[in-house]
Amino acid sequence: MIVLALLALAAPAQRGADLVVHADRLYAAPGTVIEDGVVALAGEKIATIARGAPDSGGSDVIHVAAITAGMIDASGRVTPGQLAVEQSREVTPNVAVAVGLDVYDVGWARHLESGVTTVFVAPDSYNVIGGFGIVLKTGGPESIEARTLRADAAVCGAIGGRPSSGNSPASGTPRMKSRRPTTRMGVEWEWRKAFYDAEASERVPERAFPGSDVLRAVLRGEHALVVEAWTTQDIRTAVFLKEEMEREGLGDLRLVIDAGAEAWKEPQLLVRTGTPVVLPPFGDGRVGPERAFHAWNTAKLLRDAGLDVALSSHGAESPATTLGMQAGYAMRGGLSFDEALAAVTTTPARLLGVADRVGTVEAGKDADLVLWSGTPFEPSSRVLGVVLDGELVVDELPD
Amino acid sequence: MSIQRTAAFPLLAGLALFSSAAAAEKYAVKAGTIVTRAGDDVTNGVIVIEGGKITAIGSADDVQIPWDAEVLDVPDLVAFPGFVEAHSNRGMDRANENIDVAAFLDIRDSIDPVNFYFEDSLRWGVTTINVQQGNNCVIGGQGMVVRPVAMTVEEMLVKPGAGVKMSASPKSGNSRATQAQALRRAFSDLRAYLEDLVEEKRQGFDYARREALYQGRDLEGERAKGRAMGGGAWKVEGLELVPRGEIDEKQEPLLDIVEGRVPVFFYCEAPMDVRIAVEVARDNGFLANTVLVLGASCWKAADEVAAAGRPVVLDSNLVHRERDPVTGEEQETFVPGVFQGKGVKFALQSANQSSESLWFQAAMCVGYGMSREDALAAVTTSAAEILGLGDRVGSLEVGHDGDVVLFSGDPLSVTSFVEYVVLGGDLVYERAKDVRAKHLLEGLEPPNTAPASAEGEAAGEAGEEGAEKKDEEDDTEGDQR
Numbered sequence: 001m002i003v004l005a006l007l008a009l010a011a012p013a014q015r016g017a018d019l020v021v022h023a024d025r026l027y028a029a030p031g032t033v034i035e036d037g038v039v040a041l042a043g044e045k046i047a048t049i050a051r052g053a054p055d056s057g058g059s060d061v062i063h064v065a066a067i068t069a070g071m072i073d074a075s076g077r078v079t080p081g082q083l084a085v086e087q088s089r090e091v092t093p094n095v096a097v098a099v100g101l102d103v104y105d106v107g108w109a110r111h112l113e114s115g116v117t118t119v120f121v122a123p124d125s126y127n128v129i130g131g132f133g134i135v136l137k138t139g140g141p142e143s144i145e146a147r148t149l150r151a152d153a154a155v156c157g158a159i160g161g162r163p164s165s166g167n168s169p170a171s172g173t174p175r176m177k178s179r180r181p182t183t184r185m186g187v188e189w190e191w192r193k194a195f196y197d198a199e200a201s202e203r204v205p206e207r208a209f210p211g212s213d214v215l216r217a218v219l220r221g222e223h224a225l226v227v228e229a230w231t232t233q234d235i236r237t238a239v240f241l242k243e244e245m246e247r248e249g250l251g252d253l254r255l256v257i258d259a260g261a262e263a264w265k266e267p268q269l270l271v272r273t274g275t276p277v278v279l280p281p282f283g284d285g286r287v288g289p290e291r292a293f294h295a296w297n298t299a300k301l302l303r304d305a306g307l308d309v310a311l312s313s314h315g316a317e318s319p320a321t322t323l324g325m326q327a328g329y330a331m332r333g334g335l336s337f338d339e340a341l342a343a344v345t346t347t348p349a350r351l352l353g354v355a356d357r358v359g360t361v362e363a364g365k366d367a368d369l370v371l372w373s374g375t376p377f378e379p380s381s382r383v384l385g386v387v388l389d390g391e392l393v394v395d396e397l398p399d
Numbered sequence: 400m401s402i403q404r405t406a407a408f409p410l411l412a413g414l415a416l417f418s419s420a421a422a423a424e425k426y427a428v429k430a431g432t433i434v435t436r437a438g439d440d441v442t443n444g445v446i447v448i449e450g451g452k453i454t455a456i457g458s459a460d461d462v463q464i465p466w467d468a469e470v471l472d473v474p475d476l477v478a479f480p481g482f483v484e485a486h487s488n489r490g491m492d493r494a495n496e497n498i499d500v501a502a503f504l505d506i507r508d509s510i511d512p513v514n515f516y517f518e519d520s521l522r523w524g525v526t527t528i529n530v531q532q533g534n535n536c537v538i539g540g541q542g543m544v545v546r547p548v549a550m551t552v553e554e555m556l557v558k559p560g561a562g563v564k565m566s567a568s569p570k571s572g573n574s575r576a577t578q579a580q581a582l583r584r585a586f587s588d589l590r591a592y593l594e595d596l597v598e599e600k601r602q603g604f605d606y607a608r609r610e611a612l613y614q615g616r617d618l619e620g621e622r623a624k625g626r627a628m629g630g631g632a633w634k635v636e637g638l639e640l641v642p643r644g645e646i647d648e649k650q651e652p653l654l655d656i657v658e659g660r661v662p663v664f665f666y667c668e669a670p671m672d673v674r675i676a677v678e679v680a681r682d683n684g685f686l687a688n689t690v691l692v693l694g695a696s697c698w699k700a701a702d703e704v705a706a707a708g709r710p711v712v713l714d715s716n717l718v719h720r721e722r723d724p725v726t727g728e729e730q731e732t733f734v735p736g737v738f739q740g741k742g743v744k745f746a747l748q749s750a751n752q753s754s755e756s757l758w759f760q761a762a763m764c765v766g767y768g769m770s771r772e773d774a775l776a777a778v779t780t781s782a783a784e785i786l787g788l789g790d791r792v793g794s795l796e797v798g799h800d801g802d803v804v805l806f807s808g809d810p811l812s813v814t815s816f817v818e819y820v821v822l823g824g825d826l827v828y829e830r831a832k833d834v835r836a837k838h839l840l841e842g843l844e845p846p847n848t849a850p851a852s853a854e855g856e857a858a859g860e861a862g863e864e865g866a867e868k869k870d871e872e873d874d875t876e877g878d879q880r
C-alpha cells in the first residue's frame with residue numbers, strides 16, 4: 001500500500017460541514033478515557049463529546065482507533081536560528097521572537113504532521129536574555145499574529161556555555177562578537193546585573209536599559225521566566241538565581257527550566273522551589289550542545305517528586321524524535337500513559353497559561369485533535385489526521 | 400526464575416554483560432509467550448537448545464526439558480527469534496578502502512568485536528548482523544555475517560563468505576559515468592587478464608606460477624588444479640589449464656563473483672543506479688546472487704527492481720520526502736509499501752542511533768499500514784532468507800540456531816526492554832547486569848558528569864526535611880555570595 005500525502009503548506013483544508021470524529025478510545029484528558037467516543041465540532045471549537053457510535057446523519061463521520069487533544073510542544077524551535085535573536089546586546093528582554101518568525105517555514109508543517117497543534121517558540125540561546133517567547137498554533141491562517149495564543153507568556157534566556165560561545169575577548173581588530181561574556185561566569189554575571197539594574201531603575205532612572213521594565217514585570221511574576229539550562233551546574237545556577245532574587249527582596253521569579261536534561265541529578269533543588277521542568281528529547285545518554293546526560297527515567301523521577309514536567313522536541317524533526325515519540329520514551333522510563341499524556345497536553349497548557357483554550361478534549365475548547373491509528377505514543381501507531389481550529393489540516397486517513 | 404550460572408566476569412567497564420562461561424550443552428527457556436515467526440505463537444512455551452541448536456519447541460505440556468539442562472524460567476517475558484540486520488557497515492574500522500576495486504580485502508581484518516555497536520545490538524535484540532563494507536567504493540571487500548558476542552572475530556562468525564559489496568553510486572570523486580565505467584572495466588579487465596593467463600599457459604610461459612610462489616600463495620590441493628570457468632554470461636576457454644592458485648589474488652575474488660560462488664550486495668543510492676547495477680550484474684552472470692541495497696528514493700525504480708527479480712535491503716529512512724521547489728508542496732512516500740506492493744522481498748536496516756534499531760523500523764512499518772506479520776518478516780525471516788540463513792536464524796524452529804531474545808512485552812512496543820539474550824544456547828545478555836542500561840535508564844553514575852551535591856540530590860524528601868535544609872543552606876549561601 002502506497003501512502004502518498006500532498007501537504008500544501010498554505011492550502012485550506014476540508015471546510016464546510018462541521019466534523020464529527022469517532023474513535024474506539026477517546027482520550028479526553030489524562031485519566032479520562034471514553035470508549036467509543038464521539039467528538040462533534042462547531043466552527044473552531046469543540047461542541048460536544050459523547051459515548052456511543054454516532055448515527056451517520058448529515059456530517060461526515062471520521063473513524064479512527066484513538067483520539068487525543070492536539071499536543072503542545074513546550075519548547076519547539078521553528079526559528080531561523082541566529083536571525084531570530086538580536087545579538088547587538090546580550091540582554092534584550094524587550095525583543096519578541098515573534099517578529100523574526102517565518103509563517104512559511106516548513107518546520108510548522110513538520111510539527112503539525114506529528115500531532116503538535118500548539119507550540120511554544122523561544123529565541124535560540126545565543127543571548128543571555130533573548131526576549132519574549134511566543135505560544136502559537138502550528139497551522140491555520142497565514143500570519144504569525146493570527147496564530148498567536150499568547151505573545152507575553154514568558155521571557156526566555158539561557159544559562160550555560162551557549163550564550164557566551166562565539167564571544168571572544170577583544171584582540172586585534174574587534175568584531176561584533178568581541179565582547180563579554182566569554183564564560184559561564186560572565187553569563188551569570190549578566191543575569192544578576194540585569195535583574196539588579198532593572199529593580200534599581202525604579203529608584204535610579206539612570207540604571208534603566210531597554211527591557212528593564214520587562215524584567216521588573218518578570219520580578220513581579222507577570223511573565224514566566226523560561227531558562228534553558230541543560231547541565232546540573234546550570235540548573236543549579238538558575239535555581240540559586242531565583243532564590244537570590246527572593247532572598248534579596250527583588251521579587252519572585254516564576255522560573256521554568258527548559259531543556260533540563262540533567263534535572264534527574266538534583267531534583268531536591270527543583271522541589272524546594274517548585275520549579276517546573278521542560279525536558280528535551282531523550283537520546284542515548286548525552287544530548288544537546290552541552291552534552292548533558294539525559295536519563296530515560298527523568299520524567300518519572302520528577303513527577304514522583306511532585307514537579308510539573310512537560311516534554312518537548314526542541315526543534316528535532318526526525319520520526320524518532322517527534323513529541324509523540326518523546327511521550328513514548330518517557331513511558332519507557334516509567335511514566336504511566338496518563339502522566340505522559342499530561343506531559344504533552346495539560347501540563348504545558350497550564351505552564352503557558354493557555355489551559356482555557358487547549359490541552360483537553362472538552363466542550364468549549366479549541367477544536368484541536370490528533371487522530372491516531374493505534375495506541376498513542378507507540379511507534380507502531382501513526383498520526384492519521386490532525387484537526388486544528390475545527391479544520392482537518394492533516395489528512396492521511398485511509399480512503 | 401532460576402538460572403544456574405557458572406563464573407562470569409566483567410571484562411571492561413560497561414561490558415559486564417558478556418558471559419564467558421563454558422557453553423551449557425543443554426539449555427531451556429520457559430517463557431510466557433513464544434513468538435516463533437513460523438506459525439502461531441505459543442503460550443506457556445518451552446524451547447530446548449542442545450549443542451547450540453533448537454531441538455524442541457512447544458507448549459510446556461508437550462515438551463520435556465532434559466534433566467541436565469540449564470533453565471531460564473521467565474513466565475512474564477516474551478521469547479522472540481532475535482532481529483536480523485541484513486546489511487550494516489558499523490562495528491569496524493573505516494568502512495571503505497581508498498582504492499576502487501578492493502574485492503581481495505576481507506572484513507574479518509577490520510571488524511572490532513568490542514565496538515560499541517555490537518554491545519548495543521544485543522541491547523536492542525539484534526542477534527545476527529551482516530557486516531559489509533561501506534558504500535564509498537566501486538567494488539568493496541568481502542563481508543561476513545556475525546553474531547554480536549565474544550571477543551574474537553572467529554567466535555562471532557556465523558557465516559563466512561557472506562558477500563562482496565559493490566556500489567553503483569559514485570565513490571567520492573567519481574561521476575556516475577565514471578563509476579559505471581569502473582564497474583564494467585573491473586570485469587573486462589578480469590576477462591582480459593584470464594585470457595592472457597590462458598594464452599601464457601598455452602605458450603608454456605611459467606610467469607604466473609613463479610609469481611604465485613614468490614608471493615607465497617598456496618598451490619596445493621584444490622588450488623593446484625585448473626577448473627573450467629563457470630558462470631552464465633561469459634567464459635574464458637581453456638581456464639582449466641590454469642591452476643586456481645596461480646590466479647592473481649586480486650583477481651580471484653572477482654572470478655568467484657562471476658562464477659556465482661559469492662553473493663553480491665549492490666548499493667544503489669538513486670533510482671538511476673538500479674539500471675547500472677542490474678546491467679553489470681546481468682552482463683557478468685551474477686544477477687542471480689545479487690541483493691540490491693537501496694537508498695530511499697529508489698522506490699521510483701521499483702518496477703525495474705521487480706523485473707530483476709531480486710530481493711532488496713531498504714534504507715533506514717523509511718519515508719521519502721520530496722518538496723516541489725516551486726509550489727512548496729510536499730510528497731511523502733512510504734518506501735517499504737511500494738516494494739511490498741510489487742511483490743519484492745525486502746529487509747530493513749536500522750538507523751544509526753541505537754534507539755532506531757530494527758524493532759523501531761518494524762514498528763514504523765506497522766504504523767504506515769503494513770501488517771504486523773509482514774513488518775516482522777522484514778526484520779526476521781525475510782532478512783534471514785536474503786542472507787541465505789533462512790534455515791538457521793530469523794525464526795524459532797527445530798533445527799535452527801538457539802538464538803532467543805526475551806522481551807518484557809511486545810517486541811514492537813516502545814515500553815518493552817530486552818531482558819535476556821540467549822545465543823547458541825549461551826546466556827549472553829542480562830539487562831539486570833547491563834551497566835550501561837542502568838546509566839541510560841537511571842542516570843546511575845555515568846562517567847564525566849558533575850557529581851550531585853548533598854543538598855540537591857535526595858529526591859522525594861520534600862516537606863519538613865526540605866525546609867530544614869533550606870534554612871541551613873540560606874546561611875551558607877549568604878556567606879558564599
